[in-house]
Amino acid sequence: MSDSSSFWTQANALFRKNLTFQKRNFKTNLRVILIPIVLCLLLVLLQSVINKELDKPSNKCGCECIDQNGDGQCEQVCGIQYSDLSQVATCPIPSPPEWPPVLQMPDPKFRAVRTDFMEFDDLPSESCRRDGSCPVSVLVTGRNQSFGESVAGNMFPNSSDFSSFNGVVLGSASRTENFNFLEPAFFSSLPIYYAQSQCGSNSTFSISVPVASMVLDKEIRCVRGQNLWRNSESDINNELYAGYKKGNSEEKINEILAGYDFLNSNINNYNVTVWYNSTFKNDTGGGPLGMIRVPRSINLVSNAFLQLVGGRSTQMLFDFVKEMPKPETEIRLDFSSLLGPLFFTWVILQLFPIVLTALVYEKQQNLRIMMKMHGLGDGPYWMISYVYFLAISLVYMFCFVVFGSAVGLKFFTLNDYSIQFVFYFIYVNLQIALAFLVAAFFSNVKTATVVGYITVFATGLLGGFLFQFFLNDKSFPRVWIILMELYPGFSLYAGLYDFSQYAFTGNYMGTDGMRWRDLSDSNNEMRHVLIIMVVEWLMVFFIAYYIDQVVTSGTGVRKSPFFFLEKFKKKSTMSSFRKPSLQRQGSKVYVQLEKPDVAQERERVEQSLVEQDTNHSIVCDNLKKVYPGRDGNPEKFAVRGLSLAVSHGECFGMLGPNGAGKTSFINMMIGLIKPSSGTAYVQGLDIGSNMDQIYANMGVCPQHDLLWETLTGREHLLFYGRLKNLKGSALTQAVEESLKSVNLFNGGVADKQAGKYSGGMKRRLSVAISLIGDPKVVYMDEPSTGLDPASRNNLWNVVKRAKQNRAIILTTHSMEEAEHLCDRLGIFVDGNLQCVGNPKELKGRYGGSYVFTMTTSSNHEADVENLAKGLSPNANKIYQISGTQKFEMPKQAIKIADVFRAVENGKSRFTVQAWGLADTTLEDVFIKVAREAQPFDVLS
Incomplete structure (x- = not known):
């Protein structure tokens, strides 16, 4: 037995085949790559249109005539115009205005009140919300209650001096913007509030706020500030967070102005923790700009502590808040970053159905089984297939990123390329592994394709219109985000969304996009x-x-759930022979009434196993296959205890009607199905435990041609030749000889794609594949089906030459083919081997009659019948039409010389147009055996 090809030889063969296959699909690959390129070009076009619109003069920093001195004469002032706030984003601001510090104050309808889900009763009733009189609440705790309450009592003044805003506790419910060049509190429609310990009857004023070269008039309203003591920080935590947005309606929102924990503070030690409402942070600008109102809360408690220590006149003034200067900028909307998560999710996920359909195609066409039966192991298949799809995916992603960067999409150019590479590399690996997993549950390419593309579009849409809202909602529990990211499509979307946000911010703020240090930022999901x-x-x-x-049957016989432990078991060989025994099925015993030749074959098998005779390439030992009953139907016995031995250099023919069990027998021998009991040995190796070694020296010509449509005949043979360990000139010579032997060498046929072959040409190629590499055992299932007479005769010659140094098992429905090729025949009926022998023996054993035929005029039909009866009284008329009659006569009752003599005598009495005497044909034997075959007798 020749050595099997090594792991790397098999890997090399599959790798070369895949490269050739990929070359054949160049146009398909080009179309796939063009999709992201076209998408990037579309984004660039949209970006260009939007930029053109943004560059219109109405969106630029302009000039305005302003009366600066109040004399009725206006002067042309260029730059930021406060009458047109939209220009703030583009105009240069070398000296930003100074704004009074403002607290982030709850809106009147959301200020904290007593509710049924809060245990504290020192809050006002809900009725205050109807007239807007609810106070703003500050929660205080600490180890020293008297000290904490004393400090808190100094936070809100009894009266306010509006001549200097640094002594007034101002607040606003407006939200901050991406910049603070214009404080929203003074430009929004919402009023500004000032907090005092008590509000008088006339508590609404109109004030003037000088800002740069202009004065803003704004209504300001008093709001009462109250300090509420809590016994622990957990009470504050519950009230701040458990009470915020408790329920779905706005009426359930209960906002607190701030919370303070004085910890171990005393008159000599100042130590405080401040709680603030972080939902007012505006992160779209790249930083928590909403925190610009937090310093006022800190200043408020610091001043209260200073006044407790040094008196009411002691305070730390907070004069103003201002932005950093900025140059003139252009308004740019980064369209690729805004739409990137959705579009790029579709682009990357497009690889999933491509890999999935490729895997399912090999499964549907049984190509993987075909490769396995010719020696390709699972290890090389998985390694090369995985690396092959990974290489395609990486090339695809490389083209995608390079082209996107080349056309200037900020999504690619601003984010660190190393992070992008790591992210895309990990995801395409996950995507390929997922395709291998999903492929196990599909057996039809069309179904897999539809499901694959539905998954692509559904993932993108769900990510863009559902998952993104959860990512943006900072109050949504992060644990649910992580659980949703367990779906690979959402993981991809989350990563792309982070890239888009950093690119958008970087483009807007003139900063970098995502860097490795940003992975520690809790505001993105990239690390998770x-x-x-x-x-x-x-x-x-x-x-x-x-x-x-x-689980899947895509690779033939399913392995044990603990198959990875089988390497610790000893390999099973012919020495593990067990004597066959009767198979019991419930309370019945099935006993086969074997013919003498079948019983003799069984004894031959037993003797071969006991003596470990190496002259037999194939030994079947009481092989059985029973299919379980379904839907109330009984069990189906496909093969009933088959014992058979096939020697080196022998071609054994399997004959039998449809459904006799021939295919089940072949499938057990080539490893597609597992025997119910019994076993078989090929070259001394057990098919139950050593199929991988058997495959290395086995050739198969299946009933249906298993070919790659885009590979040529030569490329098929090169691939299978490499699997059989052929290399260099030996491989080339073997391929050419195989092509010539099956008449596929001349006329450019060898280099023609198999999908363009006729049925007969495909059949000849399948036979050539089964014989290349000098396999020691070959199984051929109806090899000459669909061939013309000339091609069939040529194929027979090929098989006759091939059987000289190998064992061949051949199934056929052609008696002529069986008689021409097979050294021995076995007729298989209802799962039983009915007879075994060479064609001549079978005809002699089962053909016990001659067929006498004579044609005369219809007037002499009676004379012909009398002639036949005279030769043999037991002559049986089996055919009669228009003077032609056929009679079946027992061989033992007549002699051929008597037949000739009787015919010559008959010619003298009437005209004989034609006559003949024929021996029994193999077809007659087949029909007779099939009709006489009886199923198993049943003994209760």
Whole structure:
């Protein structure tokens, strides 16, 4: 037995085949790559249109005639115009205005009141919301209650001096913007509030706020500020966070102005923790600009402590808040970053159905089984297939990123390329592993394609219109975000969304996009996404491999759930022979009434197993296959205890009607199905435990041609030749000889794609594949089906030459083919081997009659019948039409010389137009055996 090809030889063969296959699909690959390129060009075009619109003069920093001295004469002032606030984003601001410090104050309808979900009763009743009189509440706690309450009592003044705003506690319910060149509190429609310990009857004023070269008039209203003591920080925490947005309606929102924990503070030690409402942070500008109102809360408590220590006149003034200067900027809307998560999710996910359909195609066409039966192991298949799809995916992503960067999309150019590479590399690995896993559950390419593309579009839409809202909602529990990211499509979307946000911010603020240091930022999901994808990649890969080996039948016989432990078991060989025994099925015993030749074959098998005779390439030992009953139907016995031995250099023919069990027998021998009991040995190796070694020296010509449509005949033979360990000139010579032997060498046929072959040409190529590499055992299932007479005769010559140094098992419905090729024949009926022998023996054993035929005029039919009866009284008329009659006569009752003599005598009495005497044909034997075959007798 020749050595099987090594792991790397098999890997090399599959890798070369995949490269050739990829070259054949160049146009398809080009179309795939063009999709992201076209999408990037579309984004660039949209970006250009939007930029053109933004560059209109109405969006530029302009000039305005302003009366600066109040003399009725206006002067042309260029730059930021406060009458047109939209210009703030573009105009240069070398000296930003100074704004009075403002607290982030709850809106009157959201200020904290007593509710049914809060245990504290020192808050006002809900009725104050109807007239807007609810106070703003500050929660205070600490180890020293008297000290804490004393400090808190100094926070809100009894009266306010509006001549200097630094002594007034101002607040606003307006939200901050991405910049603070114009404080929204003074430009929004919402009023400004000032907090005091008590509000008088006339508590609404109109004030003038000088800002730069202009004065703003604004209504200001008094609001009562109250300090509420809580016994612990957990009470404050519950009231601040558990009470915020408790329920779905706005009426349930209960906002607190601030919370203070004085910890271990005393008159000599100042130590305080401040709580603030972080939902007012505006993160779209790249930083928590809403925190610009937090310093006023800190200043408020600091001043209260200073007044407690040094008196009411002691305070730390907070004069103003102002932005940093900025140059003139252009308004640019980064369209690629805004739409990137959705569009780029579709672009990357497009690879999933491509990989999935490729895997399902090999499964549907049984190509993987065909490769396995010719020696390709699972290890090389998984390694090369995985690396092959990974290489395609990386090339695809490289083209995608390079082209997107080349056309200037900020999504790619601003974010660190190393982070992008790591993210895309991990995800495409996860995507390929997922495709291997999903492919195990599909057997039809069209179904897999539809499901794959539905997954692509559904993931993008769900990500853009559902998952993104959860990402933006900072109050949404992060644990649910992480659980949703366990779905790989959402992990991809979350990563792309982070890239888009950093690119958008970087483009707007003139800063960098995402960098490695940003992975520690709690505001993005990238770190979680990378960890989740790496863990899922490894888990999905191993689960996919396990399912492929144990659950799916895509690779033939399913392995034991603990197949990875089998390497510790000893290999089974012919020395593990067990004597066959009767198979019991419930309370019945099925006993085969074997013919003498079949019983003799069984004894031959037993003797071969006991003596470990190496002259037999194939030994079947009481092989059985029973299919379980379904839908109330009984069990189906496909093969009933077959014992057979095939020697080196022998071609054994399997004959039998449809459904006799021939295909089940072949499928057990080539490893597609597992025997119910019994076993078989090929070259001394057990098919139950050593199929991988058997495959290395086995050739198969299946009933249906299993070919790649885009590969040529030569490329098929090169691939299978490499699997059989052929290399260099030996491989080239073997391929050419195989092509010539099946008449596929001349006329450019060898280099023609198999999809363009006729049915007969495909059949001849399948036979050539089964014989290349000098396999020691070959199985041919109806090899000459669909061939013309000339091609069939040529194929027979090929098989006759091939059987000289190998064992061949051949199934056929052609008696002529069986008689021409097979050294021995076995007729198989209802799962039983009915007879075994060479064609001549079978005809002699089962053909016990001659067929006498004579044609005369219809007037002499009676004379012909009398002639036949005279030769043999037991002559049986089996055919009669228009003077032609056929009679079946027992061989023992007549002699051929008597027949000739009787015919010559008959010619003298009437005209004989034609006559003949024929021996029994193999077809007659087949029909007779099939009719006489009886199923198993049943003994109760």
